[in-house]
Amino acid sequence: PSNGTADASDKILIGVIEPLSGPESYDGLRMLEAVKMITEQVNADGGLLGKQIELKIEDGAAKTAESASAAEKLVTKDKVQALIGAYASTATAGLLPIVAKYEIPLVNGVSQDEKLALQGNKWYFSFTLMNSTIAKMAIPELVKSLNIKKAATVVINSDAEIEYSDVYAKGLSALGVEVSQNSFPEGTQDFSSILTKIKEEAPDTLFINMGSNEGVNFLKQLYQSGYKGKLVASDLYQQWADEATKEIDGMYFAARYVLTQDTPVNKKFAEDFKARTGKYPDDSVAGDYDSMLVLFDAIKRAGTMEPQALREAILKTDMDITRGHIKFDANGRGGFDCKISQFKNGNIAIIKTIPFTGV
Amino acid sequence: MVELSQQIFNGLVIGSVYILMAGGLTIIFGVMNIVNFAHGEFYMLGAYLAYVLINVLNLNFFAGLLMASVLVGLIGIIVERILDHFGDRGETEYVYYTILATVGLSMIIANTVNVVAGPSQHQIISGIATDPIMVGPIIVTQFKILVIVMAFSISAIFGLFLKYSRYGKAMRATFENKEAAASVGIKVSTINMVTFAIGSFLVSIGGILVGSMFNIYPFMGITANLKAFAVVILGGLGSFGGAVLGGIMLGVIESITAGYLNVGYKDAVSFILIILVLMFKPSGLFNKISK
Amino acid sequence: MKKNWVFLIGIALLAILPLAISSQYIMHLLILIAINVIYASSLNLISGYVGELSLGHAAFAGLAAYTTALISLNGGSAWLGLIAGILVTLAVSYFFGKIVLRLRGAYFVITSSAFQMALFYLASNWLSVTRGPMGLLNIPKVAIGGFVFESKTSFYFLSVIIAIIVVVACRRLVKSPIGETWVAVRENENLAAAVGINRAKYTRIAFVFAGVFAGIGGWLIAHYIGVVSPDNMSYNLIVSMMLMVVIGGRGTIAGPVIGAVLITLLPEYLRWMGNWRMSVYGLILFLMVIFLPGGIMQLWSTIKNKGVFSSWVRSKKEVN
Amino acid sequence: MLKLTNINACYGKVQVLFDVSLEVHPGEMVTLLGANGAGKSTTQRVISGVLPVISGEIEFFGKSIKGMSADSLVRQGIRRTIETKAIFKNMTVQENLEVGAFITKDKNTIDTQMSYVFHLFKVLQEKRKQPAGQLSGGQQQMLAIGRALMSKPRLLMFDEPSLGLAPILIDQISDALGEIKQTGVMILLSEQNVNLGLKLADRVYVLETGHVALEGKTEDVKSDNRIKKAYLGG
């Protein structure tokens, strides 16, 4: 209600909160590029509702209080009409009371903590595949086709990854697989203790979930430790394909995003992004790009920036995004297919697609 | 048993790096009474410089290691010249302000590298084989052996220098009392500069070894610094020999905790050790002289 | 007497301030300022008056935040959370104070920092209780009777009143004989002991008050933001608390208040710098420590002593 | 020879020395006498290069040494002991003495000087392996004096060497000073203890609030009435 007059202005204002400083800025800066890229493309095509789109960008440093402050400023001072962000689930959590209070839609295709989505916040639209959802979709298939008897998880100690470890451990043991859970703190350089432990336990499959940077380091040390078992992760980071090609040969993925997924939306996105930044995108970049796709599509259909109308339009989303096809339920939770894939000889290929049936 | 011996070996490797980090920190504290909160940033800076020299400019690994560390030593001298200004503020104030200044410095260095070089992680290519070799039941790599050998020989050389050489004695004298050191003809400012340079040089070598054994990233200095503090406290502030023993001890204890308890608590171990040591033996485990 | 007037006028201004401000964003900043005033003033008791640089202060804020979060998420009221938070910080600062106050200088700094880092790692890894880095979400608002401190304005009054109480309490402590003992012990511990001042006892009073006050700040922020995670006791938090104390002027009552205002607003004005921001903070700290170690308060007293200000006032009078 | 001409010196904004002029000739022992805060220590600090002068000239054997750093003055042969017993507490007594000879690299000189110091102060030899911090107040004073002797200086300055020493040790020190003087070293002594200060001195300067109030041969100064009253308790 506080920005009822904003409609009259000649611009559509969208607030973007990403970690632009600190360790998380590795992802934050690339995500910001994707958001800028699609906005520039839409503006070049004449914008939306006859108006140009202007991004208001703030650094939330992936921290709760900083992200909340940024949102407070974007909403009340800059008068943005929709929000994208803020990467880490704890950071996004700081945004939720604010969007609820000012009734501004927050579209998020990245944050994975399902507790956020379960809050019943009318203005939070979350549509990445939650870890629990992926686990439900992919674990039975993986256990069967990879013949898993004894597994271990190795994750970085960060919000989404810890949750991943938990839900996978539960899902796997429900199917009679013996599992041990392992996590390491952010910034770990030396993995030798974990690897020694794993070697002793000798699991046949290792489920890993960590940032692309730690991943390269971990995978190299894993290789050096002489590990011969199978490897499973959620998403393939392009950095792994480039820098740890030898180490991840044969690795499986229960993926949200697959670079080579052959859809027009994804092809355009991947090529544009590569052209713009010289790097291939991965899941979190795709997640923010998808958020923008969803938001722009809803604005077009709503024909107005009036919040209530925008909300209705978002809920009715039914479109192709980079990661598949998306629909929302009445609570603003969305999803798409999970793609079981394998990396072999330098290329990733989808082995099997498991359809989304709800969270 | 196999796992235990492997964990102890792992602890020795990382402990060797701790020796280089903490050895530098402890002599800077000893000579200048500065707790250098930017010490970890020199570690990171050394690794980044070596990365540029070795990976980008294709220098030989050892040449790059030496050059980068000398450069970091020179940067250390500049920093020392600035911190020198706090000298006339009285003793407690001096400790207080040099800590704050180095906290500021560490923020400047780490975040600037993060912006300029980007937050991604890299590995320094040493060209030395990293393939697993079995030594009995333990898996080692050539590089890890090199790390242990380097750390121990460098600290042995430096320890002997400090104990017996004329300059080493002058350094220890400056530790204790600047006016008195000046009164016997020691050029205190030179000693301070040399100390800071050596301390920074040592930690830079540690950073480079870690960077080619594992990886480098802009904020790698922060945890490293806290580790170095733990080692220095274990060994006694200002005691180089203590740093060597403390480094090995922390490395091994961490590895064992990680292996048998929980990897997540590995880093908490060092902090709990600090508190325990200071509760029961504030002068450090290996320090004979109590203050 | 003059001081009292300034104080009363200040309070009156703070009371009518919300009437003059329509921007919710500015109200938000004012709330953060109030909380930071609590943090900085309490830290100043140790780092300004007792004279030891405590890099473990944020731990108390975090402890109380987790305490109240756990209580109110399990059905207790926020007020119960406050009482529990106070009791927890009181107990912890009492016992930890006993250990750490035996140490001086560098040892104190490192130990206090280790204490905070140990708790930080505990919060990050004790998943069953703290949910680790995922944090505790949806912490309920503070309510009294049927009234909920939901709006910015109501929370503003709550936090400003608490901040004023804390600042006044700090001031009275500092001016009391207890405050004198802090200075005495800092200046010459052996002589202080010889005149019957027990360092352990008196510095611990400072430590406990500081810990409890920081805890109250942590309680406010937990219920204001609604999320508690290990960030509530991070290294960054203690660095920014330290910045407030140093920039304002340590060992003064007004200094930390001024510092809190500046450090809360600074990020908002430096946002345009993007990711250079943290480097700039570091630079500010570095330059302050070199050129203005007494902070803004030092600047103020040089102006006063040099008579720049009074001569300016005098010349004005003469003109009239 | 050491020659100070019209030296002015300050701590911050407070001027402490006013136009102080004094000379020490080869083979001579000169005493600076003066009440608390008169500027005796400050004069020595100026000569040893620890405190810069505002104006005036300092010459050492005809060469200007004004503005030279403390350590290079030590190399010129100017040594000073400090009244606050600034010894290296965590180093052993022997190491303290070795560092005292920092500017001499010649092992023989170091050995000779060390035995000389041990000959002067027997306790030091007994305690040579102990950390100097464990010495008593007076023993630390001996160590400080011994250390100054280690590099065979040309000018030795002592700042209140009798401070906190037992009478018997003051005797020993006075003997030691006599011996040192015999070897041709110039000595500049600050003292409140007139017994020691005036016993061996050839000439005396009396400082009052930073000014040279009186100078002259020891005999003349001793018989000056004002001095008798202020310092000799007579």
Added chain:
Amino acid sequence: MPLLEINHLTKYFGGVHAVRDVSMTVEPLSITAIIGPNGAGKTTVLNLISGLYKPTVGEIIYDGQNITGFPAHDLANLKIARTFQLAKSFPEMNVVDAVSVAQIYMNRVNLFDSIFKPKKVEMWKEERKENSLKALKLVGLEQRANEKCKNLPHGEQMALEMAIAVATEAKLLLLDEPASGLNTVEIVNLMETLKNLKNQGVTILIVEHHMDLVMKICEKITVLNDGEKIAEGTPYEIQNDPIVIEAYLGRDSASA
């Protein structure tokens, strides 16, 4: 009954025997001295009495009460005060404030008052200030009341520490080399002050190398050497004791 009684006091530092089996007494309203060569253990004895160190063996009885091992800060309550060999007082404080600190241990306002009763705090502060000025007057420092402590020259520092000790309303005063660094005139003043204090009911135990002062004002002298008591007696007896002359006084003693 002696005010202070030391029985078989012994203190080792690692292997160093700083004090060995020393027994002595201090009579009420007397001035007693401990003398001895450097390193004899005099300061250590004072540190043991004043609670800075704990004795290895032996006991210390004060006013009939065994105070062995009491921490330093508890002794002010028992009316024991001391000065230090290298006096520096409270360098950054004003002289009068530094003396006021000496009365805080009396605890007239508690923690509750400190926060809730600023008036009471203020009143007690005034009262302490008045007492402090009196103490300063006694040692001749009243002119320096508003000076910073660190700006006092060495001699006045010692006087200030005495004022601080006096302000605690001590009955037993332990002084460590108060005459060190003073010139003859200042020493005469110091003697006056000490006599005044004695007349006001203070008992004094003094460690001093300045023989003039010791011989003139002390009733009893204990001589330590190498941690052991080697002699005890009146100034006359001590001055003529060949052992003391040999170990401590040296050849000039006749002229003292």
